[in-house]
Amino acid sequence: MTSEGNVATRSAAIPPSFAVETFDKNKSKWSRWVKRFEGALLIFGIPEANRKNMLLHFMGAETYDVLCDNLFPTEPENKTYNEIVTLLGEYFDPKPLEMVELWKFSKRMQREGESIAEFITALQREVKYCEFGEYLPKGLRNQLVFGLRNHRIRTRLIEEKNLTFDKAKQIALSMEASGEGAEVLNQRMQDVNLMDRNSQSRRDTAAVTAAKKRLT
Structure with missing residues (x-):
């Protein structure tokens, strides 16, 4: 299958109506935002293979920058979905004393x-x-x-x-x-x-x- 065909297949797997508000640390805890995000993935039947890319997109530019800074020199795309969720959870929701x-x-x-x-x-x-x-x-x-x-x-x-x-x-x-x-x-x-x-x-x-x- 050509690269154009792969892109078309991935696009078809994501409903055009799928939308999740960008994560905002001033409005929600990271763990709760992730729960709502994962709930949306289930509702729209998003394939597990697409979860990481959708997470990187819907988390928003500010959160993506935080992720990149904390992973440097490793790129976020080289980490698994669970690794990204855990790292940002430790950053935004550190366990209190x-x-x-x-x-x-x-x-x-x-x-x-x-x-x-x-x-x-x-x-x-x-x-x-x-x-x-x-x-x-x-x-x-x-x-x-x-x-x-x-x-x-x-x-x-x-x-x-x-x-x-x-x-x-x-x-x-x-x-x-x-x-x-x-x-x-x-x-x-x-x-x-x-x-x-x-x-x-x-x-x-x-x-x-x-x-x-x-x-x-």
Whole structure:
């Protein structure tokens, strides 16, 4: 087969609608971008032989320059797909220091205005590099309980026997939801009472004014 025929065959194997946004280190982690890229390869049925060339193209000019600089004097085209993914992963997503991550996680408390659901998501994100192993569920449970701002919910969780992380989440989220509902109801009752008092005050004022007019 001629070289023109090879090019035509490769082009036919890549659907014209295939498109992946260029990797941007400010918007995404390299590992997550690669997952989305590989998902697109599967969806469009891209042959494995074309993966490396498509990766080099869709990673974008800036990332390609980073790759070339880190491989010099070797050319990226002389590396395998997995070697390129691994090298850029070590560059863009270096593994954090375990002790630093442990310290940060232990200091993570629920912030003002942060919902319990948001707090739980943050804990699950920030525990990733703490290397807890089998202690992970307990570590998450403890930080959730100790980091809550609401004293009533925290006390309820501390008093719960055989408390697991999943159970702690369920109780905390339920109590937060019911507590918010009660606060809304109380606020509405206060508003109604205030309106009633204002109406009564206006009626009293009108009655006094009318009485004064009758006396004059």
